[in-house]
Amino acid sequence: MERQLEPELMEDPDQVEAYARADFSVPHNDFIERIRSFVGRPDFNGSALDLGCGPGDVTFRFARAFPSCRIDAVDGSRPMIERARASAGGLAQRIRFIHGRLPFVTLPQQNYEIIFSNSLLHHLPDPQILWRSIKTHSRPGTQVAVMDLLRPDSIETARSLVKTYAGEELDILQRDFYHSLLAAFSLEEIKAQLIRADLKLNPEQISDRHVFIKGIL
Template identity: 30%
Template sequence: MPLQRILEPEVMETPETAAAYDAMDFTAVNTAFCEDLAAVLPTVEQPLQVLDVGTGNGRILQMLHQRYPHWQLTGIDLSPAMLAIARHHSPQLNFIQGDAKALPFAAASFDVVISNSLVHHLADPQPALGEMLRVLRPQGILFIRDLCRPDTKAALQALVDQYAGQDTPEQRQLFADSLHAALTLMEMRELLRTLPQPPQQWQVTLTSDRHWTVVAQRE
């Protein structure tokens, strides 16, 4: 029987949980995210308006700022504990507390909307996806990456052992819970197909042994 989805809390509420997450080394994953994002953009030379939904500790925006200081970067997250860490790492960037399911921005405000590892926190990701598309400008790029739920408990445990084997028990459990809460590739494709206003062009592909990626363009 395929591994069933088990939800985890939507928000990392405590400073201790946020700190445990921040202590994990996602440098390679974040680097791949930034490089893959740049590869699908028509240009990186323009001063793009970029929104990171579910920015967490802000590490991806920090890396993008180092690479593209001319971009205008905004991060939004529901967790005050995570935002405190993000602001500590990158006090020069704009971080806002807010809900991905009701983004506090006007329609068509951003050239690029990104999100990393948010979808698996949401019981129903559809409202958040709709909001990301709403605030995206015409011809803008939506780039979402998240974990892909394995087929079996054994496969899940193998990923935990491989990628969090040297971490603390709490960090290993956080990773295992996230994998259990993640959507499969087919579930994510169905979610995009059934959006009330789906993007003009989109694709969902497996981009690692534990991630899928959405690249979409708004009409």
């Protein structure tokens, strides 16, 4: 099945609110647990970069998992960033939410010890935007963790996944999940992207709809 692009940014207020209120605890907790296992330093007190933070749910979970760290979290959607800032509460002292589109955004520091990203890759018309941004803001020893959707092999499979995992969600979330599945990359495409980017990261299919990509640069 050919990839079908979806809008790069989520800026509709109803869409932003729906995502902020949705329960993504299962995949988001799984992502954070995988990062915790990969990083192997519960006392990590350095700087981390979250690319494509959306309304901040994964950012907040990362901040709680590593209570001594500092995070710069970036998103191209201003409504998403505003929603994340409004939800930060006591974590706001350790998180800087930054509005800007990759690769043009200016960050407060050049490189980071950990770079993570959840569900950004499939939004990008050019996947190299993500991989180049990771290279730009890394240094020797930077740990990278990326999770995203995998494109199913057919429209029928995509519809089945939506019914299985989002059948009880709002219509707007079901619609977006379906379009995101169609916009996602296959595992082989991701492997080719990493070779092109000269990034020695390991992509692994971890469910019927997710890929987890990790490595130390």
